[in-house]
Amino acid sequence: MNAASTALSVRGLVKEYVRGKKVLDGITIDFAASGLSAVIGPSGTGKSTLLRCVNRLVEPTAGQIHFGGRDIAPLKGRALREARREIGMVFQEYNLVERLSVMENLLSGRLGYTPAFKAWLRRFPQEDIDRAFALLDQVGLGSFANQRADALSGGQRQRVGIARAVMQRPKLLLADEPTSSLDPKTSVEIMGIMRDLGREHGIPVIVNMHDVELAKRFADRIVGMSGGRIVYDGPPDGLTDDVLKTIYGGESWLAG
Amino acid sequence: MIYALGRLDFSWDRFVTGLDNGARFIGRMLPPRIAQPDSLAKGLIESLEIAILASSMGILLSLPIGLFAARNLMPVWATWPARAIIAAARSFHPVIVAIIFVKAVGFGALAGICALVVASIGFIGKLFAEAIEEISLKQVEAVRATGASFMNVILFGVLPQVFGRFIGFATYQLDSNLRNSTMVGIVGAGGIGGTLFSAFQRFDYDFVAAILLSIIAMIMAGEVLATWVRGVFLEKGKVDGE
Numbered sequence: 235m236n237a238a239s240t241a242l243s244v245r246g247l248v249k250e251y252v253r254g255k256k257v258l259d260g261i262t263i264d265f266a267a268s269g270l271s272a273v274i275g276p277s278g279t280g281k282s283t284l285l286r287c288v289n290r291l292v293e294p295t296a297g298q299i300h301f302g303g304r305d306i307a308p309l310k311g312r313a314l315r316e317a318r319r320e321i322g323m324v325f326q327e328y329n330l331v332e333r334l335s336v337m338e339n340l341l342s343g344r345l346g347y348t349p350a351f352k353a354w355l356r357r358f359p360q361e362d363i364d365r366a367f368a369l370l371d372q373v374g375l376g377s378f379a380n381q382r383a384d385a386l387s388g389g390q391r392q393r394v395g396i397a398r399a400v401m402q403r404p405k406l407l408l409a410d411e412p413t414s415s416l417d418p419k420t421s422v423e424i425m426g427i428m429r430d431l432g433r434e435h436g437i438p439v440i441v442n443m444h445d446v447e448l449a450k451r452f453a454d455r456i457v458g459m460s461g462g463r464i465v466y467d468g469p470p471d472g473l474t475d476d477v478l479k480t481i482y483g484g485e486s487w488l489a490g
Numbered sequence: 491m492i493y494a495l496g497r498l499d500f501s502w503d504r505f506v507t508g509l510d511n512g513a514r515f516i517g518r519m520l521p522p523r524i525a526q527p528d529s530l531a532k533g534l535i536e537s538l539e540i541a542i543l544a545s546s547m548g549i550l551l552s553l554p555i556g557l558f559a560a561r562n563l564m565p566v567w568a569t570w571p572a573r574a575i576i577a578a579a580r581s582f583h584p585v586i587v588a589i590i591f592v593k594a595v596g597f598g599a600l601a602g603i604c605a606l607v608v609a610s611i612g613f614i615g616k617l618f619a620e621a622i623e624e625i626s627l628k629q630v631e632a633v634r635a636t637g638a639s640f641m642n643v644i645l646f647g648v649l650p651q652v653f654g655r656f657i658g659f660a661t662y663q664l665d666s667n668l669r670n671s672t673m674v675g676i677v678g679a680g681g682i683g684g685t686l687f688s689a690f691q692r693f694d695y696d697f698v699a700a701i702l703l704s705i706i707a708m709i710m711a712g713e714v715l716a717t718w719v720r721g722v723f724l725e726k727g728k729v730d731g732e
């Protein structure tokens with residue numbers, strides 16, 4: 235893959251929380267500058283660890299993470315924050331600031347660009363505020379700007395979570411099981427929003443998920459992980475029962 | 491307990507005599523009389539000043555100290571000194587601290603202010619730190635993931651979660667400083683306590699009564715003020731803070 239069309243390039247990524255126990259065992263993978271990739275795999279296989287290493291919420295033990303034309307694995311301080319603000323993240327439990335309004339939660343996506351005294355006074359550029367209202371409309375929460383986040387349902391919260399991440403104008407969107415706490419219908423809506431916003435704003439999206447059917451339905455590419463390694467990487471069609479057996483192990487769970 | 495009572499030379503006789511003395515004492519306090527309106531007013535105003543200045547400075551200093559003492563956000567090199575400061579500030583009763591400051595900076599309100607600043611740090615610094623240690627780190631992490639600076643993470647990820655409780659602690663401390671500001675005067679650290687003490691020494695009990703009544707009035711006014719402050723901030727908080 236050439237550099238221009240690659241958003242993220244992970245090289246030999248290793249993570250050990252406990253010395254000698256490799257949770258990520260030398261992950262090497264590229265992600266294109268567009269499209270939605272789903273990462274699937276059994277619980278505890280390191281999917282969250284992989285995503286969280288990319289935006290450095292977790293410190294990688296070894297390896298490189300090429301993003302935005304540089305290796306961001308060794309960055310610290312300001313340089314790290316500047317890399318982070320170009321990577322949006324959506325969380326399983328939404329992680330909204332509960333006591334702030336929906337609008338403030340969206341604007342918090344701009345904090346990487348806002349000096350502290352302006353953030354304190356809530357003086358965000360008009361451009362950011364306009365964009366926040368437009369995004370709220372897009373995720374279907376146009377009339378919720380002044381609601382406090384803790385007054386929203388799970389599905390509404392996740393819409394705010396996505397809008398907050400897109401507010402960053404990120405060059406990459408990470409989502410760690412964004413639908414695992416939601417009902418099936420809402421899950422489909424949330425995946426739809428992520429795919430559509432990703433397309434519209436030209437943001438590549440990487441989603442960790444457990445629901446294989448949902449992954450097949452929305453992803454352009456599936457990455458299967460097992461034991462801290464990548465064991466499948468290809469189109470959704472390629473996910474045969476055999477492949478699923480390699481990813482998840484066993485076969486008794488495969489119906490018919 | 492019986493041993494303690496024995497040691498303290500507590501006996502029914504003394505208790506009855508005490509009641510008797512008390513009754514005579516109260517008799518001499520009535521009716522209250524404002525013997526020296528000037529020194530009463532001066533003492534009250536000085537107490538009020540001590541309480542307000544000490545509360546504002548104490549709260550301002552407690553914010554960073556409490557933040558640094560929070561073990562969920564700060565590394566050990568920051569929490570350790572901050573916790574040591576809080577522990578030291580809590581060690582002594584404000585009156586003892588006031589005595590030390592009277593020795594250090596001389597008689598007067600400055601000593602009282604210093605003493606109550608120390609008391610405030612010891613009390614709300616600790617409460618601030620505990621409130622911060624109970625916040626949800628998920629919210630903080632989400633703000634950090636946007637590339638926000640440390641200050642912005644505090645402003646958007648931490649402060650909204652603790653703002654309401656901070657206001658509660660701060661107004662409580664104002665209340666408590668108001669009470670203590672009437673006491674530090676007894677050791678010469680300024681305020682109405684000094685006036686009270688000298689009235690006592692002159693056996694000027696009707697003036698003592700007048701002073702005590704005005705202290706009660708001041709504490710009640712303080713209570714009203716504290717409620718008002720809470721109202722203002724928590725109302726505002728609904729929009730952008732709490």
Ligand SMILES: Nc1ncnc2c1ncn2[C@@H]1O[C@H](COP(=O)(O)OP(=O)(O)OP(=O)(O)O)[C@@H](O)[C@H]1O
Binds near residue numbers: 275277
């Ligand atoms: N902070 C941590 N400290 C120590 N070990 C951790 C930590 N976070 C995760 N682990 C371990 O790393 C392994 C991978 O965890 P991770 O959360 O990345 O898996 P996952 O694939 O996301 O699982 P799930 O599908 O259940 O979310 C697990 O064995 C887990 O116990």
Ligand SMILES: [Mg+2]
Binds near residue numbers: 442
């Ligand atoms: Mg996970």
